[in-house]
Structures are given as C-alpha cells and as structure tokens.
Amino acid sequence: MVTLDVQMENTACPLGCPPADETILLGRDRLHNLPGIFTVVKCRTCGLMRTNPRPTAETIGYYYPYNYGPHVGTRVPHQSVECNSIPFWKRFLKKIFQFNTQRLMLLPPGRMLEIGCASGSFLHQMACNGWEVEGVEPSEDAANAARSLGYLVHTSRIEDIPDTHRLYDLVVGWMVLEHVHNPLSVLKKLHRWVKPGGWLAISVPNAASFEFNLFKDAWYALHLPAHLFHYTPRTLERVLVQAGWRVEKLFQQRVLTNLIASSGYRLQDKDPQSRLGKFLVDLPANGVMVNVLLYPFAYLLSLFGQTGRMTVWAKRME
Numbered sequence: 001m002v003t004l005d006v007q008m009e010n011t012a013c014p015l016g017c018p019p020a021d022e023t024i025l026l027g028r029d030r031l032h033n034l035p036g037i038f039t040v041v042k043c044r045t046c047g048l049m050r051t052n053p054r055p056t057a058e059t060i061g062y063y064y065p066y067n068y069g070p071h072v073g074t075r076v077p078h079q080s081v082e083c084n085s086i087p088f089w090k091r092f093l094k095k096i097f098q099f100n101t102q103r104l105m106l107l108p109p110g111r112m113l114e115i116g117c118a119s120g121s122f123l124h125q126m127a128c129n130g131w132e133v134e135g136v137e138p139s140e141d142a143a144n145a146a147r148s149l150g151y152l153v154h155t156s157r158i159e160d161i162p163d164t165h166r167l168y169d170l171v172v173g174w175m176v177l178e179h180v181h182n183p184l185s186v187l188k189k190l191h192r193w194v195k196p197g198g199w200l201a202i203s204v205p206n207a208a209s210f211e212f213n214l215f216k217d218a219w220y221a222l223h224l225p226a227h228l229f230h231y232t233p234r235t236l237e238r239v240l241v242q243a244g245w246r247v248e249k250l251f252q253q254r255v256l257t258n259l260i261a262s263s264g265y266r267l268q269d270k271d272p273q274s275r276l277g278k279f280l281v282d283l284p285a286n287g288v289m290v291n292v293l294l295y296p297f298a299y300l301l302s303l304f305g306q307t308g309r310m311t312v313w314a315k316r317m318e
C-alpha cells in the first residue's frame with residue numbers, strides 16, 4: 001500500500017509476450033521523495049523493461065506535484081516571446097546541445113503536434129521557424145502557459161483524444177513515451193495521425209547505457225514511479241515497429257546530466273545531509289556551463305551509444 005490516494009495495478013508486457021518477467025531492481029521516488037517502493041521488471045521474451053506493479057492512470061497524478069520540473073523548465077520567459085529576441089549565444093548553445101531536435105527545423109515547415117508539450121518552449125521554437133504547431137498536455141497549468149503564447153493546446157492525455165481527420169507532417173514527444181501507460185496503443189494512434197511519409201521524433205532515457213548498470217536504482221533517469229517503461233535502443237525499436245513505424249535515425253544526446261545527478265543520489269544514500277550530493281543532484285537543472293565543460297566527454301560517450309538519453313526519428317510505414 002503506497003497511500004490511500006494511489007491505486008496500483010499489475011500489467012503484462014504491452015507487446016503481448018507470454019507472462020514471464022525477471023526482476024531488475026527495486027527503487028523509490030527520489031525526485032520528490034513521495035512514499036512507495038517500486039519494482040522494475042524485464043520481459044523475458046522481448047527484453048522491454050517496465051515498472052510493475054504501477055500506479056493506475058487515474059491515480060498516478062499523485063507523483064506529478066505542482067512543481068514538477070519539466071513543466072517549470074519549459075516556460076518561455078516574457079522577454080523571449082518575440083521570435084528574434086533570443087540572443088545569439090543561446091541559439092548557438094541550443095544548436096550544439098539539442099542538435100537532434102534542432103535538426104527538425106531543417107525539415108520543410110508543415111503541421112506539427114507535440115505530445116506532452118509542457119509549458120510550450122518547443123512549440124514556440126518550431127512556430128518561430130514557420131511551423132503550424134499544436135500541443136497536447138495533461139497538466140492544466142502547463143497547458144495554460146503554452147496557450148498564453150497563442151498556441152492550440154489540448155488539456156488531455158493523448159490516450160483520451162479521439163482520432164482527428166487533419167493529419168500532421170510531424171509528431172514529437174520529448175521524454176514522454178516512458179510516462180505513458182500503453183506505449184503501443186499511443187504509437188499506433190500517432191501512426192494514424194501522421195501523413196504517409198510523415199515523421200515521429202521522440203526522446204527517452206537510454207537504459208542500455210553504462211549509467212543504468214552503474215547506478216541502478218540511483219540512476220537519475222529512472223524516475224520511479226513516473227517512468228513506467230525503461231527503453232533500450234533495441235526495445236524502443238521493437239515497440240515502434242510493432243506500431244507500424246520504421247526507425248530511420250537514432251541519436252545519442254550529448255549530455256551527461258544523468259551521470260552527474262546520479263552520483264549525487266549515491267552520495268545522498270551514504271549521507272542524506274551530503275552538501276556535495278545535493279549540489280550534484282541540482283546541478284544539471286542549474287548549470288548550463290557544466291554541459292559546456294563536459295561536452296567533449298559527452299560527445300565521446302555518444303559515439304559508443306553510452307549517454308543516458310536518446311532520440312529516435314521514425315517514419316510512417318504503410
């Protein structure tokens with residue numbers, strides 16, 4: 001029993017495999033220190049890892065408190081609302097550190113949907129590049145922030161939106177697919193929503209990286225219990241292919257955010273009052289310069305598929 005508000009459910013592998021799992025680790029909510037111990041299991045047939053049992057879709061909101069980081073971090077400051085108001089150096093850093101998302105801007109502008117658009121910073125970037133943008137965001141506060149920029153945002157879970165007849169050229173979802181209760185049905189739905197030959201671009205943590213094996217339950221990107229699935233390049237491709245997508249590109253993100261913050265968690269395990277531990281856990285959110293300094297190391301690890309986040313571009317197959 002976690003709390004009276006949270007209901008847990010047992011689930012099978014969403015790819016329809018026979019019920020046989022291996023337990024990988026036990027962990028807790030380190031981001032907000034909310035109660036509960038959670039288990040990550042691995043399907044013995046396809047290798048897909050998932051949090052099981054898990055909070056139900058109706059009650060998991062308990063683990064997304066009002067100050068949930070991604071909602072706050074994607075707010076567009078007033079002074080940056082004008083498209084050409086972003087200083088050159090910021091645009092330059094974005095080009096380097098978000099090169100895989102920045103490349104989307106090289107596609108000819110069309111109609112884009114962002115699932116889990118949070119407070120709308122990426123919608124804004126793409127709109128400034130000539131795209132007609134639309135978002136889906138279950139958090140009312142975050143959706144309102146994105147709407148205040150002038151964009152159409154549905155306050156809903158993607159699962160609850162009925163099929164639309166206007167198709168998109170591109171659907172993106174940054175760090176979303178690990179949060180949804182049924183990734184296969186979501187990916188099938190997005191497949192119906194994209195034009196033939198259209199793109200899907202998503203990013204997720206990479207549980208095949210050495211970080212995951214090194215830190216296990218203290219891996220920053222494990223984020224229990226909000227992360228319901230823990231993908232590797234192989235299992236992510238499996239889910240995409242089963243939903244009708246063809247993987248065209250896989251990029252390793254050139255950041256070491258997880259490595260730094262996970263070290264902080266381990267220090268806090270030894271001493272909950274550890275100042276260095278807290279400093280390291282908070283650093284990725286506050287320290288742009290850290291990413292700059294560690295970039296060469298991150299670049300090197302990315303060549304070996306060993307950074308903790310990955311981005312996949314997939315195309316709609318007929």
Ligand SMILES: [Zn+2]
Nearest residue numbers: 013017043046
């Ligand atoms: Zn499976």
